[in-house]
Amino acid sequence: MKSVKAILTIDDIATSNTPLLVDYLTERGIVALMFAQGDRLEKYPENVVYALKHGMIVGNHSYSHPNFAEISFEDGIKEIEKNEALLDDIYDRAGIERKYRPFRFPYGSKGGDNKEKYEQYFMDKGFSKLDDRKISYPWWKENGLDKDIDTLWTFDFAEYQIRPGSGFTMDDVFKRIHDDDPPSGGVLLEEGSNHIILMHDHEETLAMVPDYYKIMIDHLLENGVEFVKPEFIYNPIIPTGQ
Known part of the structure; x- marks a missing residue:
């Protein structure tokens, strides 16, 4: 069995299926970092409350999921802060202390020419950096990802590509999992x-x-992947707007 450790992050919650996803993760003893999209949070607030009450960590994935390289910095901040207010409220509704404030850019697009302005904003506002100090891929540091506050990833299942007529199937997901020379990301x-x-x-x-999600995660567990609880390097909470 291989010795691989991984933090599971899940984008684009919430949906009608989120509670069943959370139940499955709980059964497997997995604490996931779930990134909520604001307009979906508004549609399924109780499902986000359910995730929080079952030990998941919920972070900010913007309000409407724009490509931050294609909008102004000012509009990007509005996207972030509108969702921050929703997240503060949902944590209150769940009766859970909001200890961490992670953010993930939609599409992994870090704002184009405004990237450094966003990173400074995250630092100034007390956003939380996922502890990535054990990631040893040279490209992680070469691209400054070890310094960025926002949360990227080293491996993407890409299962979102499974759509009618796409030709992308679970076989392609399994190929990605077992690829020893991926075009991007880590092995x-x-x-x-x-x-x-x-x-x-x-x-x-x-x-x-x-x-x-059960098929993919069970496959990783069967192949020796150990899911570890997300920890954070920076986590001072500063109220939005200060």
Whole structure:
């Protein structure tokens, strides 16, 4: 069995299926970092409360999921802060202290020419950096990802591509999992490696492959991947607007 440790991150919550996803993760003893999209949070607030009450950590994935390289810095801040207010409220509704304030850019697009302005904003406002100090891939540091406050990933299942007519199937997901020379990201099952894994909570994928998340995660567990609880390097909470 391989010795691989991974933090599971899940984008685009919430959906109608989020509670079942949370139940599955709880059964497997996995604490995930779930990134909430604000307009979906507004549609399914109780499902986000459910995730929080079952020990998941919920972070900010913007309000409407724009590409931050294609909008102004000012509009990007509005996207972030509108969702921050929703997240503060949902943590209050859940009766859970909001200890961490992580952010993930939609599409992993870090704002284009405004990237450094966003990183300074995250630092100034007390956003939380996921502890990535055990990631040893040279490209992680070469691209400054070890310094960025926002949360990227080292491996993407890419299961969101499973759509009618796309030609992308679970076989392609398994190929990515076992790829020893991926075009981007890290070799997932490399002995002794540490990862931040990206998965999505999408009803469209579920319609194509029922229980897709169970299939993928169980496969990783069977191949020696140990999911570890997310920890953070920076976590001072500063109220939005200060």
